Amino acid sequence: MSNLALLLLLVTSAVADNCSHTFNKVNFTRTAILTIKGLPTNLVYNPFTKDLLFTLIDLETLQNDEVQTKMDQYILRDNEPIKIENINGQAAAVDVENNKVYLASDDGLHVLNKTDRASFLAFKDEDIVQLFKPRNSDDLYAVFFPDNEVYKIDMSRNEKERVENIPCAFIVAVDSDDNIYYECDSKFVKVLLKGFQESIEFIGIPKNSARAIAVNEESYVVLAANDGLYWLRPDNVIPKKMMDLDYVPAGIAFNGDNFYVSTTGVIYKYEMC
Ligand SMILES: *[C@@H]1O[C@H](CO)[C@@H](O)[C@H](O)[C@H]1NC(C)=O
Ligand SMILES: *[C@@H]1O[C@H](CO)[C@@H](O)[C@H](O)[C@H]1NC(C)=O
Numbered sequence: 336m337s338n339l340a341l342l343l344l345l346v347t348s349a350v351a352d353n354c355s356h357t358f359n360k361v362n363f364t365r366t367a368i369l370t371i372k373g374l375p376t377n378l379v380y381n382p383f384t385k386d387l388l389f390t391l392i393d394l395e396t397l398q399n400d401e402v403q404t405k406m407d408q409y410i411l412r413d414n415e416p417i418k419i420e421n422i423n424g425q426a427a428a429v430d431v432e433n434n435k436v437y438l439a440s441d442d443g444l445h446v447l448n449k450t451d452r453a454s455f456l457a458f459k460d461e462d463i464v465q466l467f468k469p470r471n472s473d474d475l476y477a478v479f480f481p482d483n484e485v486y487k488i489d490m491s492r493n494e495k496e497r498v499e500n501i502p503c504a505f506i507v508a509v510d511s512d513d514n515i516y517y518e519c520d521s522k523f524v525k526v527l528l529k530g531f532q533e534s535i536e537f538i539g540i541p542k543n544s545a546r547a548i549a550v551n552e553e554s555y556v557v558l559a560a561n562d563g564l565y566w567l568r569p570d571n572v573i574p575k576k577m578m579d580l581d582y583v584p585a586g587i588a589f590n591g592d593n594f595y596v597s598t599t600g601v602i603y604k605y606e607m608c
């Protein structure tokens with residue numbers, strides 16, 4: 336997108352947006368809280384620090400097959416993006432119970448320390464591309480490159496165990512009942528219910544359109560897809576459409592009733608009116 340187009344988009348969103356976005360029958364205001372060159376993705380909110388963490392993908396390297404895609408891990412604090420300089424960060428997860436922020440990198444798992452640096456924890460030389468921390472369990476879920484297999488990590492012992500029956504995941508989220516929602520190989524969105532051996536496919540979501548999944552405080556699972564936001568329920572294969580989007584989302588995160596959605600060059604905040 337050109338700078339002019341981006342500017343017009345921002346101006347539009349800053350003026351014309353009062354209460355015009357409906358999510359679950361409630362009106363929201365949309366504000367662009369950050370504009371940045373690249374694609375912000377893997378959004379996650381930290382309720383303790385009020386930081387919004389995101390990974391920034393360099394679009395030029397993403398489109399060039401010859402080079403490794405360049406990514407950096409950022410913290411958005413008081414509307415200022417802060418880059419975590421000492422790792423190649425690829426995703427973050429917040430442990431709400433223990434007030435910790437885990438960082439995935441191309442060289443293992445790290446934790447964010449008081450000076451906004453990454454301190455190494457485990458899995459040296461392993462390329463971790465996704466992280467998810469459920470609120471009410473001690474496990475951390477991680478996706479390891481190159482096969483994108485999902486592992487459950489016991490944080491007290493730094494031991495990982497492969498999650499069977501999920502062949503791969505490009506996006507992953509876990510609800511409070513340990514049901515695992517994922518998308519593998521750019522196909523369909525599925526859920527592996529706790530105790531089941533076979534995943535169930537959600538219907539009605541276009542193929543290749545899933546972009547991100549977030550779980551709110553009440554354990555509602557929301558998928559951001561190319562055509563909008565869907566509520567994924569563990570007991571119904573038909574998701575509920577919550578909101579149409581007029582842009583392709585890349586990341587989603589909840590902060591109480593409010594939420595953030597990112598797209599190329601922008602992070603939006605949706606606030607209840
Ligand atoms: C949107 O709401 C704000 C605060 O309530 C108000 O100041 C502003 O004029 C409104 N903008 C429009 C376009 O209605
Ligand atoms: C909510 O949005 C709808 C549709 O844009 C509008 O008709 C309605 O007046 C809004 N309600 C409030 C309370 O702003």
Ligand SMILES: *[C@@H]1O[C@H](CO)[C@@H](O)[C@H](O)[C@H]1NC(C)=O
Pocket residue numbers: 421448449450452453454455
């Ligand atoms: C944070 O981590 C960096 C890099 O590992 C280290 O140099 C620094 O001393 C750490 N700061 C604190 C407060 O632990």
